[in-house]
Amino acid sequence: MRAKHSYGASSSLKLATCHDDLIKIMELAIATSSVDFGISQGERTFEQQLEYFMQGKSKLDPRSEFSLKNAKHVTGGESGREKAEAVDIYAYHPRYEVRKKIAYDVGSLCYIAGVVQSCAQELFEAGKTKHLIRWGGNWDKDGVILHDQSFDDLPHFEIYIP
Numbered sequence: 001m002r003a004k005h006s007y008g009a010s011s012s013l014k015l016a017t018c019h020d021d022l023i024k025i026m027e028l029a030i031a032t033s034s035v036d037f038g039i040s041q042g043e044r045t046f047e048q049q050l051e052y053f054m055q056g057k058s059k060l061d062p063r064s065e066f067s068l069k070n071a072k073h074v075t076g077g078e079s080g081r082e083k084a085e086a087v088d089i090y091a092y093h094p095r096y097e098v099r100k101k102i103a104y105d106v107g108s109l110c111y112i113a114g115v116v117q118s119c120a121q122e123l124f125e126a127g128k129t130k131h132l133i134r135w136g137g138n139w140d141k142d143g144v145i146l147h148d149q150s151f152d153d154l155p156h157f158e159i160y161i162p
Contacts, residue, residue, distance in 0.1 A: 017043030021129040044073035086158035109154040131159035
């Protein structure tokens with residue numbers, strides 16, 4: 001049985017800036033997840049990426065060619081991407097006081113990550129996408145969540161070709 005969640009206007013606009021495979025994965029995930037969630041960011045400018053790096057919110061300095069290539073949110077220019085290959089999310093609840101508590105709650109984001117990764121696998125195996133998902137709570141994809149990495153980014157999901 002599928003959940004009855006869908007993205008609001010703001011989340012839909014942000015998701016529209018992303019790669020088609022990422023859109024397919026995230027659309028299936030929102031329709032499947034019992035925890036509602038929204039999109040906080042898809043596409044990011046070079047300047048936004050630099051600001052996040054300077055604030056310590058990202059480890060990727062876009063002034064470095066290597067880092068810019070790996071900054072999957074950044075589009076245009078020397079990034080080589082027309083559409084974002086990453087998305088950031090937040091857990092959503094219609095009541096603001098609840099949403100403030102759960103938006104970046106570890107349990108909620110870990111649950112959503114499982115749903116997103118399952119949806120990516122389903123679409124990939126059905127031949128509907130060419131990408132899988134790498135999640136910021138398990139960068140190395142080894143199944144050890146949050147305990148074997150130096151930078152956790154639980155709201156972050158990016159596509160990769162296996």
